[in-house]
Amino acid sequence: MRPLTEAETRAVFEKLSKYIGENIQLLVDRPDGTYCFRLHRDRVYYLSEKLLKLAASVPRDSLVAPGTCFGKFTKTQKFRLSVTALDFLAPYAKYKVWVKPGSEQSFLYGNHVLKSGLGRITENTAQYQGVVVYSMADVPLGFGVAAKSTQDCRKVDPLAIVVFHQADVGEYVRNEDTLT
């Protein structure tokens, strides 16, 4: 386990800011404790100082996962956000997409969101903007990338993709083995 280098921190923050914008400050600087990011086996974890001190005394090979995994660095050092970060990103999300009850199941199986399944979408969402997907009952379901801006969403036909799927809570069941 080690702290992130300058370049790695920059990559992580850039990815996070695509979804939550300037609210990353609220993750870095919390009033209720010191939280930090640490890298363990190419995965970025978010943990409190208390937990960090406990995890520091565990040998590296035996340590599975300290704190919450936000994502991992791929072989070519690109940062990939994973669904386990949803709990932290959902409250601070800037652009949200609500999905109709009928196509919730489809999204949770890993499919993209079509126009026919789109319930609501935040105003002035740009194209390819990172969005957090909610059900109509305001339960966060996962992340995505807006395939069309809000303007275009109104004009496009019902079977067009409006949100690309990136991560959903169904992965907790599907990819049980690989999630940390």
Next chain:
Amino acid sequence: MAALRVEAVLAAAEEQEAEKRRSITVEKELELEYDLGNLLAMDRNPPPAAALRGAGPRREELLRALARDNTQLLVSQLWELPAERAGGAGGPLVAQLPEPTFRLPREKPPPKPRPPTRWEQFARLKGIRRKKKTSLVWDEQAKEWRRRWGYKRAGGDPSRAWLAEVPAGADPEEDQFARLRREKRERVARNELNRLRNLARAHRAGKDTVPAAPLHPTGHQDRDELRRVARVARVSTASLGRFQPRLPKEPAEPPSRSGGKKRRFEPLLGNLAAERSRQLELLRDMGSKKPVLDITRAVNKQMRQEEAEAAAANKGKKQSKRGKRGRRQQRPGRSGKKSGG
């Protein structure tokens, strides 16, 4: 009387002007030669005789006057140069000097030639001279001109030679291939040893003859060695290379305490407050770089406004036309008659 006084005043003023002008004009027999790039002026006029004679107050005065005159001429030449104001309207006036033409003499003595190597001494003794060799050799096997040495050389690839004859007086049990390899290695090692010995000899002979051995470019160094040598050269300044300008494509790297052997990270439980402040600063930097005006968003916003206006205008028109009946008919599930008009 007033006229006289006025005339006197005018005459005095004119004399003053002439004095001033005299102080900026200098009469010389021969024109000076100027090299403004070096701020140099060369005066070929013979000095006044009194200045050449022995010490004395007269001599000092003459020399000082000579210096003043020549400096005046140089400065007038400098004022002729194209100039501009540096740093905006209120800045100082800066002249653009031309390229220097005068070749300044050497500051330090030229380097002495390096002492001859052992072979060079022997060759000179014996009278052996270099035989000019052709670059290509005819290869009978391949029936074409091949290099003397190197890639695709004449005589085939020595590493793929499949036959090694046992020479006449050799031990039949000995591995000939191993012997060839060993002898090649020994030759290379001996050659390298001699090269280093020659360098050491030259270095010992005098510091002004040859630079230090590791920094002596041979032309056969690979990229990593050259990079290492460049780093050593950059660091061997009084400030340990902190203020050395970098080449255009050289990456800026912070100095590594372990000499580049191991990648070093921050300590795991280091100062968390400092880490937090560093991350906040990074966030601030990232935030400030975002462009203030995003074209697509501006366009979308405009379109949205227009649509909203159009919708509002339509609503107003429809309501005034339809009236009570129209509103009743707008309820879902009723395909009612269309409103009149």
